[in-house]
Amino acid sequence: xxxxxxxxxxxxxxxxxxxxxxxxxxxxxxxxxxxxxxxxxxxxxxxxxxxxxxxxxxxxxxxxxxxxxxxxxxxxxxxxxxxxxxxxxxxxxxxxxxxxxxxxxxxxxxxxxxxxxxxxxxxxxxxxxxxxxxxxxxxxxxxx
Numbered sequence: 284x285x286x287x288x289x290x291x292x293x294x295x296x297x298x299x300x301x302x303x304x305x306x307x308x309x310x311x312x313x314x315x316x317x318x319x320x321x322x323x324x325x326x327x328x329x330x331x332x333x334x335x336x337x338x339x340x341x342x343x344x345x346x347x348x349x350x351x352x353x354x355x356x357x358x359x360x361x362x363x364x365x366x367x368x369x370x371x372x373x374x375x376x377x378x379x380x381x382x383x384x385x386x387x388x389x390x391x392x393x394x395x396x397x398x399x400x401x402x403x404x405x406x407x408x409x410x411x412x413x414x415x416x417x418x419x420x421x422x423x424x425x426x427x
């Protein structure tokens with residue numbers, strides 16, 4: 284079991300948080316959950332460490348996307364241990380009318396599949412929910 288950490292490459296160095304060069308040196312790594320020692324340096328699948336958020340993890344697999352979700356934000360499912368990722372296809376939903384978007388990610392053991400749940404809401408409280416299946420590589424709208 285490892286801990287995923289986004290940190291400064293030299294994490295013991297003291298630095299000024301207002302220094303514009305600090306963000307350029309950020310590094311993803313896996314640390315031992317027992318000793319907190321750095322075990323592996325990771326290459327972010329999209330080559331950038333900035334502006335991405337983690338929207339869930341299960342069995343060491345992560346769901347990452349834009350830090351601030353937008354209607355056409357790309358969603359990625361990443362296994363940092365083996366260094367592979369899949370970019371989720373864009374939804375077929377006309378999501379441009381939604382002002383708020385939330386993501387969740389998890390594993391469904393009953394069907395042995397990883398799922399991404401995307402919830403979208405408009406200002407007038409109308410909402411839509413869709414589920415992506417890694418096994419079928421497709422989205423399904425959840426009807427009310």
